[in-house]
Amino acid sequence: MSKQIKELEDISSQVRRDIVRMVHKVQSGHPGGSLGCTDFLVTLFFNVMKRKKSFKMNGKEEDLFFLSNGHISPVFYSVLSRAGYFDKKELKTFRELNSRLQGHPATHEGLPGIRVASGSLGQGLSVAIGAAQAKKLNNDDNIIYVLLGDGEMQEGQIWEALMYAAHNKLDNIIATIDYNGQQIDGKVDEVNSLTNIKNKLESFGWKVFESDGHDYSNILKTLENSKKSLKKGSPVINIMKTIMGKGVDFMENSHKWHGIPPNDEQLKIALNQNKETLGDY
Amino acid sequence: MNRKEYTYKEKKDTRSGFGDGLLELGKNNREVVALCADLTGSLKMGEFKNEFPERFFQIGIAEANMMGIAAGLTIGGKIPFTGTFANFSTGRVYDQIRQSIAYSNKNVKICASHAGITLGEDGATHQILEDIGMMKMLPGMTVINPCDYNQTKQATIALGSHTGPAYLRFGRPKWPIFTNKSDTFEIGKGIKFIDGNDISIFATGHMVWQALEAEKILFKMGISCEVINIHTIKPLDEELILKSVNKTRCAISCEEHNIVGGLGESISRVLGEKLPVPLKIIGVNDSFGESGKPLDLLVKYKLDPETIKKSVLEVLERK
Numbered sequence: 001m002s003k004q005i006k007e008l009e010d011i012s013s014q015v016r017r018d019i020v021r022m023v024h025k026v027q028s029g030h031p032g033g034s035l036g037c038t039d040f041l042v043t044l045f046f047n048v049m050k051r052k053k054s055f056k057m058n059g060k061e062e063d064l065f066f067l068s069n070g071h072i073s074p075v076f077y078s079v080l081s082r083a084g085y086f087d088k089k090e091l092k093t094f095r096e097l098n099s100r101l102q103g104h105p106a107t108h109e110g111l112p113g114i115r116v117a118s119g120s121l122g123q124g125l126s127v128a129i130g131a132a133q134a135k136k137l138n139n140d141d142n143i144i145y146v147l148l149g150d151g152e153m154q155e156g157q158i159w160e161a162l163m164y165a166a167h168n169k170l171d172n173i174i175a176t177i178d179y180n181g182q183q184i185d186g187k188v189d190e191v192n193s194l195t196n197i198k199n200k201l202e203s204f205g206w207k208v209f210e211s212d213g214h215d216y217s218n219i220l221k222t223l224e225n226s227k228k229s230l231k232k233g234s235p236v237i238n239i240m241k242t243i244m245g246k247g248v249d250f251m252e253n254s255h256k257w258h259g260i261p262p263n264d265e266q267l268k269i270a271l272n273q274n275k276e277t278l279g280d281y
Numbered sequence: 282m283n284r285k286e287y288t289y290k291e292k293k294d295t296r297s298g299f300g301d302g303l304l305e306l307g308k309n310n311r312e313v314v315a316l317c318a319d320l321t322g323s324l325k326m327g328e329f330k331n332e333f334p335e336r337f338f339q340i341g342i343a344e345a346n347m348m349g350i351a352a353g354l355t356i357g358g359k360i361p362f363t364g365t366f367a368n369f370s371t372g373r374v375y376d377q378i379r380q381s382i383a384y385s386n387k388n389v390k391i392c393a394s395h396a397g398i399t400l401g402e403d404g405a406t407h408q409i410l411e412d413i414g415m416m417k418m419l420p421g422m423t424v425i426n427p428c429d430y431n432q433t434k435q436a437t438i439a440l441g442s443h444t445g446p447a448y449l450r451f452g453r454p455k456w457p458i459f460t461n462k463s464d465t466f467e468i469g470k471g472i473k474f475i476d477g478n479d480i481s482i483f484a485t486g487h488m489v490w491q492a493l494e495a496e497k498i499l500f501k502m503g504i505s506c507e508v509i510n511i512h513t514i515k516p517l518d519e520e521l522i523l524k525s526v527n528k529t530r531c532a533i534s535c536e537e538h539n540i541v542g543g544l545g546e547s548i549s550r551v552l553g554e555k556l557p558v559p560l561k562i563i564g565v566n567d568s569f570g571e572s573g574k575p576l577d578l579l580v581k582y583k584l585d586p587e588t589i590k591k592s593v594l595e596v597l598e599r600k
Contacts, residue, residue, distance in 0.1 A: 058358050105387045116355050117385045120376050126346045129383055130353020130361075137314070138357055147468065157377070160343035164350075167341075 001058045003046050005216045008279035011082060012042045016247045016279060020184035020270040022094040023261040029103070029105065030093060033259035034075035036180045036213065041276045043219045053101040055085055063142045064131055066116065068124020069149035069178065073264040076102050079129025081281070086280040111136035116162070122149065125175060129165050133172045142181035143227065151183030154192050159204075165235045166205025174226045175206075175237040178213070180244040181270060182255035198239060206237045213242035247274055284475055287493045289457035293430040295487075296394040296451050300325025303362055303392075310360065316351055317364045319346050324364035324394050324455075325343040340386070344369045344371070348377035348389070350414040355387040357386075362443060363389065367396035367450055374381040375415055381448050387572040388514055389447075390440045391416075396450045396564060397428070397537035397592055398582055401577040408570035412544020417515045423447040423468060424515040424534075426544075428489035430458045432512060437464035440581045443468055450486065454575045457490050473525070476509035480593055480600075481525040481532040485511050485544050486533035488584060494587035503596025504593065512546050519551050526552060531559040533592050533600045537584060540564035559593045559599035 004083075007040055015038050023029035035082030045051070051062040063097035064229060067076050074094065081088045086100075093099035100109040116127045128146035139164045152158065164175060177197075185191050194200070209231045219240075226236040245251030246256070248270040251262075291445050292400070306313045307329050314330050316338040330337040340347040344365055351361040363370065363378065370393035371378070382389045393412065400408045403564070417424045423445060427433040433451045440447055475496055484492040489510050496506045507525050511518060511534075526532050534545035545562030552560055579585050 060357070063333070064356070066579065114386070116352060118381050120380045122345075123349050123377055123381050126349020126377075127353040127356075130350035131356045132353070133350065134354045134357020134359050141356075153538060156342075157345040157349065160346035161349065164340060164343065164346055182353075193515075 008042055008046060008216050011046060012038050012272045013083065014226040014276065014278040015042055015075060015078045015082060016274040017271055017276060018091055019074040019155040020076070020248065020262055020267055021280065022091055023094065024267045027261045029261060030075050030158050030259045031074065031179065031261065032182070032244040032251055032255070033069065033072040033149065035248060035251060036244045036246050037072055037075050037178050038247065039216060040213045040219055040240060041075055043216055044145060044223070045079050045083045046178065047144065047220060048223050053084065057115060058278055059115065060138060060140055061142065064115065064144050066107060066124045066131070066144070066146040069116055069121065069145055069152050069234055070118030073103065073105050076105055082278065085113040086111065088114065091281040104220055115127055121149065121152045124158040125158055125161040126174060127174070129170060135172055141172065146173065146175045148175060148177050148193060150177055150179045150188050151180065151191070153194050153197065161207065162201065162204045169233050171230045171233050171234045173235045174223065174230070174256040175235070177237065177239050179239050180242045181228055182244045182258065184255065184258050201237050205234060207232065207234050209236065210240045211238055211240045213240040249273060286438065286497065287474065287529045288412055289459045291419060291458050292455040293458055294431055294455050295427060295433040296323070296453060296500050297325050297447065298427070298430040298433030299392055299394065299437050300301065300328060301446060302434040305330045306333060306438055306441040307336065309518055312358055312360050313362065313441055314338065314354055314359045314443065315362045315364065316340055316347050318347050318369065320365050320518055322367070324392070326364050340470040344374045345377045349381050350472060351389040352381040352385060352387040352580070353420050356390060359450060361389050362392050362547065364392050364394070366407060367393035368407055368570040371412040371415050372409060379419060383422050386421060387446060388574045391447065392449045394451055395453045397452055397487065398570040398578045398584070399452050399454045399537060401454065401575045401578065405569040410565050410570060411542060412450060412540045413514055413536070413544065414536050421445060421514065422515065425468065425513050426450040426486040427512050428486055428510055429456055429460055431460045431462050431464065432584055435464070436512065439466055439468050452487055453469060456487055459490060469516045471515045472510040472513070473507065473521070474510055475506065475508040475531065477505040479505045479529060480597060481507045481509060481529045482501060482535065482589070483509050483511050483522065484535040486537050486574050488537050491579070491584060491586050492535050492589055494586035495593065496588065499593055500591050504597070511544060514547055517551065522548060522551055523556055526556055526558055531596050533561045533563060533589070533596055535563045535589060539567055541567050545553045559596045561571055561596050563589060
């Protein structure tokens with residue numbers, strides 16, 4: 001089932017089209033971080049996670065994914081849909097009235113693939129830890145994946161969770177930080193720097209990897225190494241360098257596209273840079 | 282007319298009812314797990330911890346993390362009971378409860394000790410009087426404030442087979458045990474302790490005993506009070522409330538909580554919309570608490586039987 005890198009590239013191109021089209025249609029949402037995490041989430045869902053075809057909330061006997069930085073819902077919805085959790089047609093309802101695709105991910109409307117609401121930052125790692133501990137009680141040796149934003153690392157609850165997971169030697173959780181260096185008010189380094197984040201994470205007792213979030217081989221290798229490393233008895237976290245807005249040249253490397261939509265002309269340019277590979281929704 | 286005079290042989294803290302209920306649940310349901318934020322002794326969770334160490338999670342002083350972990354545990358089918366003081370169970374972690382538990386409809390039981398002013402000497406930093414209000418505002422949240430040891434144990438056990446987020450509020454002081462172990466307890470169904478004709482007294486938590494004490498004085502004065510225990514503030518037993526007030530045509534409510542946002546306001550909404558009658562809400566009058574002995578605090582903050590008696594007389598004047 002494992003896909004070739006060319007296939008991952010094609011899926012990512014389609015997901016990027018979905019993201020900009022969704023955000024453009026409703027003139028609302030968060031394209032920057034979504035584009036930056038596309039390559040990672042496509043790789044995770046299509047080549048790494050052990051997933052069951054039909055969605056069950058309890059996720060027994062399969063790997064689970066939690067999105068803590070819920071504002072990148074466009075990429076999450078697109079990847080879920082393209083991975084078969086719901087019909088791609090539903091992507092056009094993003095952020096509209098009566099939609100299951102809420103502005104930020106929610107379980108309330110029963111959208112398959114989502115196990116907890118997120119959006120208010122800092123909470124996803126704790127929830128992932130709870131799910132990881134439930135897996136242990138159920139003798140289920142599958143893995144919990146969780147994605148965090150780099151700006152989100154400023155939330156205190158993240159550090160409560162980091163401390164706890166290492167203390168309890170949780171060896172079934174792989175966290176990834178979307179390290180794009182940007183947040184709403186500017187560069188993370190200027191707003192409130194994560195100074196020596198690798199050292200901080202290591203000193204908290206996590207095994208730390210660094211990776212390139214736009215190099216599929218590197219993402220795959222890092223996740224493979226992460227899984228191997230879990231066997232040594234500590235949780236794993238992956239500092240993944242990404243480019244906010246990746247794949248749409250005028251959005252790249254700027255916090256300005258954190259939460260604003262492209263206009264008609266900008267959409268055209270963005271779509272020209274990402275070819276339709278699997279059929280638009 | 283059923284008028285039983287309530288007495289007690291023993292006093293016990295309601296938090297012990299929680300601890301004993303949790304232990305029993307643990308024996309009967311292996312999906313029940315417990316989480317505690319460094320207050321195992323205070324929450325009486327020690328026996329559960331000793332009996333089921335693999336199902337007990339010591340979180341440390343990190344309540345936000347505890348709420349998130351509890352939400353995550355439900356995903357794997359567990360029934361988590363979190364334990365810490367009421368203040369740290371609600372206000373400190375409101376957003377975590379709101380997003381990861383209530384909005385996500387997770388089957389987490391938030392169990393909160395040392396609620397209200399009877400926490401005593403620790404003072405206002407710990408005496409939360411706003412927790413019922415915060416919790417009842419969350420869509421889908423069940424809110425329970427039992428009245429004595431037996432009822433707290435029953436409520437804890439009932440939560441084991443209840444589905445959805447719930448807040449269970451109990452306290453620190455030794456308090457009269459005046460209900461029976463064999464009494465029936467159903468979430469969302471109030472209990473009529475005393476039949477009466479002249480006024481309905483609705484009470485929750487420790488204030489149920491205060492109401493029963495006031496009733497004894499009023500009975501001697503020839504006033505017939507109907508005393509009803511509203512242990513579940515949400516969902517509120519509107520049927521029982523309306524049935525009683527339809528007969529008595531006036532009411533008072535009693536709670537160890539701010540009068541803003543508590544049981545009294547819930548009752549006044551029902552009565553205001555459906556059956557407007559003279560009503561008085563007894564609670565802490567929109568203030569913080571202070572250090573002191575629990576019984577002295579109840580007098581100073583007008584949560585004592587004498588205040589209830591006076592309030593009843595005042596409401597009867599307006600009838």
